[in-house]
Amino acid sequence: MRSFLGLMITKGNVAAIMAGVFLIGFIGLLVGVNYLSQVKLQKSTLDHLKKDTEKRSMALGYFCSERKNDIKELASIRAISAFFENKALGMSMEYGLRASLLNISEIFDRFSSDRKLLGDRIYTRIVFIDSSGKLFVDSKLERAKQEHEWDWKSFLMPESSEVASVVICNGRFLSLIVSVPYFFKTEYAGQIMAWISPQAVYHLVEEAKGAWKQSVIIVSGEGLLPLPADMQYFAYLPSLLDLIGTKTGKIDQFEVINEYGAKVDILAIQMPVKDTSLSLVTFLPASEVFGPMAPWHLFLAMGALAIIILTGMAITLRINTHKLILHIRLEEASKREQEIEEKNRQLGREIAIRKEAEKALRNAHDELEIRVDARTKELAESNVRLKQEIKERKQAEEEKEKLQAQLIQAQKMDAIGILAGGVAHDFNNILQTIRGHNDLAMMKVDETDPLYRDLKQIELSAGRAANLTRQLLLFSRRQPIKFTPINLNTTVDNLLKMLHRLIGEDITINTELDPELWTVRADAGTLE
Amino acid sequence: MKHGKRVLPCIRNLVCMIAMVAITSVGSAYGGADLNEIKERGILRHLGVPYANFVTGSGDGLDVELVQLFAKHLDVKYKYIKTNWKNVIPDLAGKNVKPKGEDIEILGIVPIKGDIIANGLTILPWRKKIIDYSTPTFATQVWLIARADSPIKPIKPSGNTIKDIAAVKALLWGHSVLGVANTCLDPSLYGLKGRGARVRLFDGNLNELAPAIINRDAETTILDVPDALVAIEKWPGKIKVIGPVSDMQEMGCGFRKASSLLRDAFNRFFKECKKDGTYLSLVKKYYPNVFKYYHEFFK
Numbered sequence: 053m054r055s056f057l058g059l060m061i062t063k064g065n066v067a068a069i070m071a072g073v074f075l076i077g078f079i080g081l082l083v084g085v086n087y088l089s090q091v092k093l094q095k096s097t098l099d100h101l102k103k104d105t106e107k108r109s110m111a112l113g114y115f116c117s118e119r120k121n122d123i124k125e126l127a128s129i130r131a132i133s134a135f136f137e138n139k140a141l142g143m144s145m146e147y148g149l150r151a152s153l154l155n156i157s158e159i160f161d162r163f164s165s166d167r168k169l170l171g172d173r174i175y176t177r178i179v180f181i182d183s184s185g186k187l188f189v190d191s192k193l194e195r196a197k198q199e200h201e202w203d204w205k206s207f208l209m210p211e212s213s214e215v216a217s218v219v220i221c222n223g224r225f226l227s228l229i230v231s232v233p234y235f236f237k238t239e240y241a242g243q244i245m246a247w248i249s250p251q252a253v254y255h256l257v258e259e260a261k262g263a264w265k266q267s268v269i270i271v272s273g274e275g276l277l278p279l280p281a282d283m284q285y286f287a288y289l290p291s292l293l294d295l296i297g298t299k300t301g302k303i304d305q306f307e308v309i310n311e312y313g314a315k316v317d318i319l320a321i322q323m324p325v326k327d328t329s330l331s332l333v334t335f336l337p338a339s340e341v342f343g344p345m346a347p348w349h350l351f352l353a354m355g356a357l358a359i360i361i362l363t364g365m366a367i368t369l370r371i372n373t374h375k376l377i378l379h380i381r382l383e384e385a386s387k388r389e390q391e392i393e394e395k396n397r398q399l400g401r402e403i404a405i406r407k408e409a410e411k412a413l414r415n416a417h418d419e420l421e422i423r424v425d426a427r428t429k430e431l432a433e434s435n436v437r438l439k440q441e442i443k444e445r446k447q448a449e450e451e452k453e454k455l456q457a458q459l460i461q462a463q464k465m466d467a468i469g470i471l472a473g474g475v476a477h478d479f480n481n482i483l484q485t486i487r488g489h490n491d492l493a494m495m496k497v498d499e500t501d502p503l504y505r506d507l508k509q510i511e512l513s514a515g516r517a518a519n520l521t522r523q524l525l526l527f528s529r530r531q532p533i534k535f536t537p538i539n540l541n542t543t544v545d546n547l548l549k550m551l552h553r554l555i556g557e558d559i560t561i562n563t564e565l566d567p568e569l570w571t572v573r574a575d576a577g578t579l580e
Numbered sequence: 581m582k583h584g585k586r587v588l589p590c591i592r593n594l595v596c597m598i599a600m601v602a603i604t605s606v607g608s609a610y611g612g613a614d615l616n617e618i619k620e621r622g623i624l625r626h627l628g629v630p631y632a633n634f635v636t637g638s639g640d641g642l643d644v645e646l647v648q649l650f651a652k653h654l655d656v657k658y659k660y661i662k663t664n665w666k667n668v669i670p671d672l673a674g675k676n677v678k679p680k681g682e683d684i685e686i687l688g689i690v691p692i693k694g695d696i697i698a699n700g701l702t703i704l705p706w707r708k709k710i711i712d713y714s715t716p717t718f719a720t721q722v723w724l725i726a727r728a729d730s731p732i733k734p735i736k737p738s739g740n741t742i743k744d745i746a747a748v749k750a751l752l753w754g755h756s757v758l759g760v761a762n763t764c765l766d767p768s769l770y771g772l773k774g775r776g777a778r779v780r781l782f783d784g785n786l787n788e789l790a791p792a793i794i795n796r797d798a799e800t801t802i803l804d805v806p807d808a809l810v811a812i813e814k815w816p817g818k819i820k821v822i823g824p825v826s827d828m829q830e831m832g833c834g835f836r837k838a839s840s841l842l843r844d845a846f847n848r849f850f851k852e853c854k855k856d857g858t859y860l861s862l863v864k865k866y867y868p869n870v871f872k873y874y875h876e877f878f879k
Contacts, residue, residue: 134816141728141820146737147744148723148821151809154872 065369072365076358083354090343097341098303098319101266105323105334106301108257108268113326115256116230119174119248123232126163126178127244131155136236153189156180160191169252177247181207183240192247209233210240224293226275228253228330251280257332258283266336271322272329286310292318292335305338476524483521487514512546519577533575540572540579541565547580615654615841618695624651625659627671627694627834631786632807633866634700642866643698643833646717646850649858650696653849661694665763665786672697672711672834679706679762686710695842697834700806702764712837714846716830717859718870719877722770723808724748724757724822726800727793735823748823752777758798760786765802770825772802794818804829809869 135152143149160178167174177192185205212233228248234241250270254277257268267286270277276293286292288308303321310316317338322331490510497504522534544563551561618624626647630637635644644660651658663671670676671693678685682705702720703713726732732755735747753776759767760782767779780798782789789801790811802825803811811819835843853859863871863878871878 130816131813134813137817138812138820141817142734143821144734144737144823147734147823148808148812151812151869151873152816154869155813157872158868 065372068368069365072361076361079357080354083351087351094342101319101334101336101341102301102303102321104266105268105321105332108334109323109325109332112253112257112270112330112332113328115169115253116325116328116330119230119246120232122163122167122174123230123244123246126160126246127232127234129156129159131159132180132234132244133236136241140236157189157191160189164191164193164246170255172252172255173249174252175246176249178245179204180234180242180244182242183208183210188242207231207243207245209243224275226270226272226277228270228277250277251282253277254280254283266334266340269333269335270325271331271333277330288316288318292320472524476521480518480521480525483514483518487511487518490514516580519580522577533578535573535575537571538574538576538579540569541567543576543579614839615845618656618842619654621656623657623659624654624696625661625694626651627661627663627668627697628699629663629665629668629786631699632810634698634806641699642718642862643700645862646853646859647696647698647833649853650846650849654845663693665760668697668699668701669707669710669762669834672836674836675710677710679766682706682709684709692836695836695839696846700804700831701834702804703830703832704764704769707834710837711834712840712843713832713834714843715850716832717850718806718831718863719874720804720806720829720831721824722765722802722804722826722829724752724800724825725790725793725803725808725811725819726755726822727796728818728820730755730799730820732800732822734820737823741824741827744823745825745827748825749775749777751822752800754778755800756780756798758782758789758792758801760789764804764829765789767802770802772825790815790819805873806867806870809867809873813869 131152135149135156138149138152145153160180164173164175164178173193177190179187179191180189181187181204185208187204207229209231210233228250229245230248231243231245233243253270254268257270267283269279269289271293274293276289288310292306292308301321301323303319306318306320307315308318318335319338319341320333320335322333324331490507494504494507494511497507544565548561548563555561624647626644628635628641628644633641635641639660648658661671667690670690672695674690674692676687676690678687684706697711700718700720701707701713703716707713732751735744735751738744738747749770749772752772756778757767757772758780759765759772761768763786765786767773767777767781773779777800782792782797782801784792786803786807789803790807792798793801794815800822808821812821833846835846850859860871860878
């Protein structure tokens with residue numbers, strides 16, 4: 053047991069524990085220092101962001117004041133006063149005065165095309181409206197042609213003598229207009245207004261891009277100066293506009309939903325633009341400033357790391373203990389293994405014997421199977437033969453029965469023949485007697501006597517009856533067939549005479565006899 | 581007696597016309613040059629009178645550039661021949677003429693100095709008797725201009741030019757009008773004298789008419805639209821446009837009657853210039869307001 057504990061508390065284990073504790077301490081120190089520097093860096097970044105926004109706001113303020121100077125300059129051009137001077141002289145638009153307006157329009161066009169910032173035109177439209185709100189001069193870019201019509205009277209500012217930067221909210225989108233009242237000989241004569249291109253404004257405030265992916269928008273109240281086509285429009289911009297507070301110069305953090313439906317933390321700072329109602333808002337993803345991980349996350353990570361290291365050490369100690377126990381058990385296991393090996397060998401031998409027996413048994417079984425198959429085949433063949441014999445015997449039986457029936461029929465016919473022959477023989481004898489007596493009677497009667505014809509008829513009928521009996525005797529093989537030359541037409545005529553008497557007057561028998569018919573050799577009785 | 585008065589002008593006109601035809605044919609033979617001769621000579625002579633922005637007198641102007649381009653088109657050299665309103669027609673036609681209403685009286689033969697007149701030359705009936713015009717190059721009208729402090733007040737347009745002209749002329753009774761004889765600004769062309777105006781003829785250049793009335797040489801003057809628009813722009817508040825004294829007019833380049841080939845060549849060249857935008861860009865350069873004023877004409 054002592055040796056067992058001694059093994060457990062080794063120098064290696066102690067060193068490992070010490071190293072682990074030192075490592076945790078060192079990482080903790082690093083994380084602390086890093087946390088402090090991160091907090092400092094974030095503060096500095098936010099200050100920088102604020103200053104950057106202030107700088108842009110100042111630039112925009114300066115830009116707006118420059119535009120006021122522009123409009124003042126426009127108001128001082130000679131062409132406008134010349135127009136009013138000519139108008140005051142009573143000149144009509146048709147004869148001369150319209151030229152003055154065209155002149156002003158020309159100057160507005162030139163002014164608009166000359167004023168550029170970073171290659172963009174600053175003004176998209178310059179108009180001059182008279183004191184009644186009638187549009188006199190309208191100089192606008194092609195792209196601004198589709199702009200909706202304004203209520204010009206609402207722009208008139210006869211009371212103001214100062215240049216005013218006016219912001220007009222059209223729904224949620226702003227139009228940035230710089231406007232100046234025009235006085236001719238101290239009397240309010242109209243208003244000059246110039247639309248400032250949002251593109252030029254955004255390019256001005258976007259010019260100094262920092263290292264971050266910040267975006268800048270210009271707002272007034274809830275209205276937004278429309279973003280130019282080359283700027284990215286964030287899907288969450290409308291919700292951001294709703295979230296932006298009234299506090300200026302303070303960095304706010306919002307949670308918005310981006311175009312992919314994910315929640316994004318946004319930092320935003322709003323800065324007012326001097327002498328205008330505009331505000332400049334800079335916003336950027338919080339991850340740009342804070343990084344993907346917040347400082348407190350490092351502490352969390354440190355704790356997790358310490359737990360991992362301690363767990364690792366505990367696992368190592370546990371593994372070492374298990375290793376020792378395993379070593380002891382290993383020796384015991386070795387002995388047991390030898391015994392098992394011996395038993396295994398014996399078992400192997402038994403298995404071999406059993407395998408041999410199994411093999412022999414399998415062979416015998418196979419042989420038996422072969423024999424059974426052969427016998428089964430023989431039996432099947434003999435079965436087929438037996439079936440054939442039974443079939444043949446059945447056919448012979450049927451044949452025999454058929455022959456017996458035929459024999460019985462033949463015997464019956466033979467009996468009938470014998471009977472008919474007997475009857476015919478006796479009848480023939482009687483006929484011979486009748487014929488003899490008839491012949492005698494005929495010899496006694498004159499041929500002219502009417503009785504003679506009757507006797508003659510008896511002779512003929514007796515002759516036919518003799519023929520009939522001869523046929524019966526023929527049928528019964530008692531009368532030989534007597535072939536004599538016969539005229540078939542005569543035979544038919546003779547027969548018809550007898551038939552006419554037999555069938556009566558109601559039935560007529562028609563014959564078609566060939567007179568050229570040759571004589572044939574035949575038995576007359578058989579023919580009749 | 582009345583009948584005799586009617587017959588006499590007719591006979592006089594007939595004699596003038598016969599004389600004109602006779603002298604025209606002589607004149608043509610005398611010094612006229614058509615296209616082939618100009619090409620042989622290698623020089624196109626441009627007769628010009630400094631007038632508004634057509635011929636500024638400083639070597640440029642709408643018509644100067646147009647004729648320079650035409651010379652280049654003909655592959656000949658351009659030469660500017662300075663003249664004045666009195667001699668510009670004789671210098672081209674080779675005849676000294678005097679307008680008489682819509683007719684002319686030929687006074688004699690003079691040397692031919694140029695081949696083409698181009699300086700905002702208004703197409704007038706009497707001029708067409710002695711020279712040929714190109715296709716119209718410019719639209720115009722003659723307006724009555726008054727000094728700012730004149731009691732004559734600008735008319736209110738009626739929408740009908742004839743009525744407007746009558747309204748303007750009705751205002752002229754007893755007022756002085758400054759004009760230039762033998763030009764399109766000759767008051768006699770518009771019958772101003774007959775309306776009781778005190779007509780004064782000016783010896784100076786047409787460009788000097790507006791300054792002249794500002795200097796109180798007369799109370800009013802007549803100017804054609806291109807010149808009037810330049811004057812309004814130059815002296816705003818010092819002059820005022822009262823209204824029209826003529827119907828719409830057209831300007832064109834003048835050619836000798838015998839230079840029909842040259843005139844045809846110019847017409848073809850001018851058509852191309854209009855088609856490719858060259859001419860419109862020249863008009864925009866020298867008369868941006870007129871271009872917009874008579875936009876339909878320049879379309």
